[in-house]
Structures are given as structure tokens and as C-alpha cells.
Amino acid sequence: MTLSFAPPSDPALDLHVIAQPDLEGWLETQPEHVRAWIATNGFSAALGQVLIIPGGDGSADCVLAGYGTKAKRARKRFPLAAVAESLPKGTYRIRSGLPEKAAPTEALGWLLTGYAFDRYAVQSPAKARLIAPEGIDAARIEALAQAEGLIRDLVNTPASDMGPDQLQAASEGLAEEFEASCNVITGEGLLEQNFPMIHTVGRAADQAPRLIEMNWGNVGPKLTLVGKGVCFDTGGLDLKPAAAMGLMKKDMGGAANVLGLARMIMALNLPLQLRVLIPAVENAVAGNAFRPGDILTARNGLTVEINNTDAEGRLVLADALALAQEGEPDLVISMATLTGAARVAVGADLAPFYTDDDQTADSLARAARQAADPVWRMPFHEPYEALIEPGIADLDNAPSGGFAGSITAALFLRRFVGDCRYVHFDIYSWQRSKEPGRSKGGLGQGPRALLAALPEVLGL
The missing domain is CATH 3.40.630.10 (Zn peptidases)
Incomplete structure (x- = not known):
């Protein structure tokens, strides 16, 4: 299992954390083709929802991570972990949207998605690795x-x-x-x-x-x-x-x-x-x-x-x-x-x-x-x-x-x-x-x- 952060030097895909009340304002800052892609795919920033935004060459440009509402997050210990469990294998860097106060807890929850008790049978933990968000004590979280x-x-x-x-x-x-x-x-x-x-x-x-x-x-x-x-x-x-x-x-x-x-x-x-x-x-x-x-x-x-x-x-x-x-x-x-x-x-x-x-x-x-x-x-x-x-x-x-x-x-x-x-x-x-x-x-x-x-x- 991997219960540690990815090295900061690793190539990583940018991840934007978006709470539902903030989605409309975030969309206003985006180009028309991004808004159209989001509308086509029905991304509403619901908690745990994930949407990969493609670049001009068809490769992934960034990822949107739904952070839901405050009321929905209150019902989960590690809200962002739901995103980590939905992402494809790879390395990710949180580029925007994660509240500074929540970063240590959400980083811990992300690491814990890598846990699996696999002593007796093959298990499938989440394989999305995270580069430690800026400002957290990464060694302590690990x-x-x-x-x-x-x-x-x-x-x-x-x-x-x-x-x-x-x-x-x-x-x-x-x-x-x-x-x-x-x-x-x-x-x-x-x-x-x-x-x-x-x-x-x-x-x-x-x-x-x-x-x-x-x-x-x-x-x-x-x-x-x-x-x-x-x-x-x-x-x-x-x-x-x-x-x-x-x-x-x-x-x-x-x-x-x-x-x-x-x-x-x-x-x-x-x-x-x-x-x-x-x-x-x-x-x-x-x-x-x-x-x-x-x-x-x-x-x-x-x-x-x-x-x-x-x-x-x-x-x-x-x-x-x-x-x-x-x-x-x-x-x-x-x-x-x-x-x-x-x-x-x-x-x-x-x-x-x-x-x-x-x-x-x-x-x-x-x-x-x-x-x-x-x-x-x-x-x-x-x-x-x-x-x-x-x-x-x-x-x-x-x-x-x-x-x-x-x-x-x-x-x-x-x-x-x-x-x-x-x-x-x-x-x-x-x-x-x-x-x-x-x-x-x-x-x-x-x-x-x-x-x-x-x-x-x-x-x-």
C-alpha cells in the first residue's frame, strides 16, 4: 500500500476543488469550450464527482473535483477522499479550491484511500497519488x-x-x-x-x-x-x-x-x-x-x-x-x-x-x-x-x-x-x-x- 505523498517533482495533473455554491462563479472565468464540456457532462460539483477536462490535443488538461455543500461535507470524515477513490491511476496536484484549514485533514484522507488489507487476497485500493498541498506538514500527515x-x-x-x-x-x-x-x-x-x-x-x-x-x-x-x-x-x-x-x-x-x-x-x-x-x-x-x-x-x-x-x-x-x-x-x-x-x-x-x-x-x-x-x-x-x-x-x-x-x-x-x-x-x-x-x-x-x-x- 502507498500511504505517502508523491514526490513534488513528479509530473502531475492539476486538480481544481470546486464546492457547489462556487461552481457558477468558477465557470464565469473559463473559456466557452470548457463551459460547454462541463455542461455536456453534467458536472454539478456534487461531493465526490470527478470530471477530466481535455486539452486541445485530446490529453487530459486538468481535473475538476466536486466538493459538494457544507452540509454534505459535514456527513463525511474525509470528503475529498471520495474524489481520490474515483480518479484514475496517476499523480495529482491540488491547484485551487481546497480551503487551507481543511488541507491537512483532506490530505490525510487522500493517503488513507491507499490502504488495503491484502494479506489474504488481492485488494484494489485507490491508486491516485497526491503531491502534498502547500502549507501542510507532510511528514506529520504521513x-x-x-x-x-x-x-x-x-x-x-x-x-x-x-x-x-x-x-x-x-x-x-x-x-x-x-x-x-x-x-x-x-x-x-x-x-x-x-x-x-x-x-x-x-x-x-x-x-x-x-x-x-x-x-x-x-x-x-x-x-x-x-x-x-x-x-x-x-x-x-x-x-x-x-x-x-x-x-x-x-x-x-x-x-x-x-x-x-x-x-x-x-x-x-x-x-x-x-x-x-x-x-x-x-x-x-x-x-x-x-x-x-x-x-x-x-x-x-x-x-x-x-x-x-x-x-x-x-x-x-x-x-x-x-x-x-x-x-x-x-x-x-x-x-x-x-x-x-x-x-x-x-x-x-x-x-x-x-x-x-x-x-x-x-x-x-x-x-x-x-x-x-x-x-x-x-x-x-x-x-x-x-x-x-x-x-x-x-x-x-x-x-x-x-x-x-x-x-x-x-x-x-x-x-x-x-x-x-x-x-x-x-x-x-x-x-x-x-x-x-x-x-x-x-x-x-x-x-x-x-x-x-x-x-x-x-x-x-
Whole structure:
């Protein structure tokens, strides 16, 4: 796949971006034969519409790209990507019409049309290459696109080829690329080093459970990313029905997203101390699987009653978050495909997040708009704390009643971060149907918003 810009020196066809309200004025500046060609071909500048204007010798002279109306563009994440997907193979240079403010987002969307998950079958991504528009930070946009490609590849890969072993290999490969360190605690070593809940959740699988840790950078504020790496989730002994199990290869989407964010941070050489923690397990069914009614003890000493073995993500994250706060970081961020309740609350397109820090929340909201990576703040609602306290143990991993499932999961996780500044993302990480620049399948949710917010949040 090509997730980079064409060299500026490449021969390129000029592309004029035309919004529907501007078409009449643009036509007034054109010669009669161009106006006639546009009328004959019915070009109305509708969003995604493409028209090649021929030159006098019959070759292409330029291309018109429909940019639609403001209302139509508001319904698409990357409006210009629809044009890129319609263009024939070649190299293009945006000559006019693209608003300066929209250029970075539209350039990113164009690059993402080149993504295809082609590990198992030949795919046909868009083949129209773009010369970076003037005034954008091309290297940054390429870093975002390549990180998104990594996230999508990891999430799209089936569990047969993306178990804890392979997730570890992907983490080690990323660490090697950017000269980071990577250490792994596996199997019985988890018990020896006090990660009992990671071990318990993953012990029934053929591939041993593990905690993957990557460290990069030695100056600046300390940022710790924690990603849920449940490489497949059967539900355990509380077995999921087939319809609910079908997409569970994506249950390591939190790990994929933190690796994508880590890739952005390292590629852009941000001045911070980065730590990535990924509890990697498969929640399998076997004679030694953990059971409903079991009571587990977490790394920080809290006891947890298991009322549903399908609420396993918060268990492995809890041990990792307890480790995270021991390093006294300036900010801890967890990302997880954690609850169906989050999808009920905000749907598949928004990434809900939790934090007690209003300044961080405000920074994230502003950054998300800038990064075309929408997020929505959810509440750490204190009165619901009682719902996660079963009485027989300190915490309940799956409160009964069915209400506020995303909030109670977030409250559960917050018990393990101490006094650290904390942000938790409960993401979906899946695109249900193809959209311009967004192939069906695995998807990054939150990393671009977080990257854009970090300078303000951490004072970089």
C-alpha cells in the first residue's frame, strides 16, 4: 500500500476543488469550450464527482473535483477522499479550491484511500497519488497515515494469526524500528511478578498470557499508554453467542490503537518519556478457565468477584494500570474495546472517553475537531461507585442490572490508577461499512485526537 505523498517533482495533473455554491462563479472565468464540456457532462460539483477536462490535443488538461455543500461535507470524515477513490491511476496536484484549514485533514484522507488489507487476497485500493498541498506538514500527515495503517492491519488480522505471540512480535518490531526497549513477562512469570489477573484470564489458552512493556525517550513528561490486548474473546465460561463472537478478533483494538499512537509519537520524536503496557491474552474455554463466582486478587491488593467471565478486559487492564501508576507518570491513558454499552450510548463512530481532569477533557475536545477524530466525554459518575461493590469482595467485575455499563467499567478501572491523571477510552475500533478514506474493518479511534492534544495536556 502507498500511504505517502508523491514526490513534488513528479509530473502531475492539476486538480481544481470546486464546492457547489462556487461552481457558477468558477465557470464565469473559463473559456466557452470548457463551459460547454462541463455542461455536456453534467458536472454539478456534487461531493465526490470527478470530471477530466481535455486539452486541445485530446490529453487530459486538468481535473475538476466536486466538493459538494457544507452540509454534505459535514456527513463525511474525509470528503475529498471520495474524489481520490474515483480518479484514475496517476499523480495529482491540488491547484485551487481546497480551503487551507481543511488541507491537512483532506490530505490525510487522500493517503488513507491507499490502504488495503491484502494479506489474504488481492485488494484494489485507490491508486491516485497526491503531491502534498502547500502549507501542510507532510511528514506529520504521513506519520498519521502510517500509524492508521498499522492499527487497521493489527485489528483486521484474524486471531489465527494475531494471538498473544504475534501481538508481542508486532510490538517488538515497532520497538526495533524506533530504537525503543521491549520487555515481556510470560506465563508463570506473571504470577512470580504479581500480575495475577492477567495470568488468570489467559491461562486457559494455548498461547501463554503475557504483559508487553515498551519504553522510549528519556526526557520530558512521563506518558504511559495501556492497551487491552485480548486477542480473541470467547466470553470464557460465560460463552458468547455466535453473533457476538464473530468480531472478537478486534478485542485487541485497544492494544492496536496504543501501538498506533506510540508510532506517531516516536515518528514525530515528541519530547516525552513514553511507556506502553499491553496485557496480551486470549479468553479461552478449558478446564482451567476462571469461573463465575471466583474471587481474584489484583496486583494492588483489591479483590474482585467474577460475576461474568466475559467482562475480562477490565481484569487484565487492572493489573497493567496498577503497574502504570507505580511509575508516577504525568498522564496515564488506557484504550480498550471494553463494553457494548458504549456503542449503545454513542454509536460506532464516536470514541467515548473518561477523565476527571476538565482541562484535559477540553483539550481533547478541541484537538479531536482539528484531527477529524471525534470523541465524546462521558462521566465518572460517583453515585455509581456502589454498583461495583458487591460486598463479598472489594469490586464486582460485572454489576447486575444492565445500566451504565460503560461508566461502571470506567469506574472499575479508575480504582487501579491511584492519584495519577487518567484518561480512559472505551472504543469500538471497527468501521462497519466502507466510507471515503475508511475501509470496512479495523479502525483507529482516538489516537489522532490524543496526539493533537498532548502538547497542551503535557506542556510539550
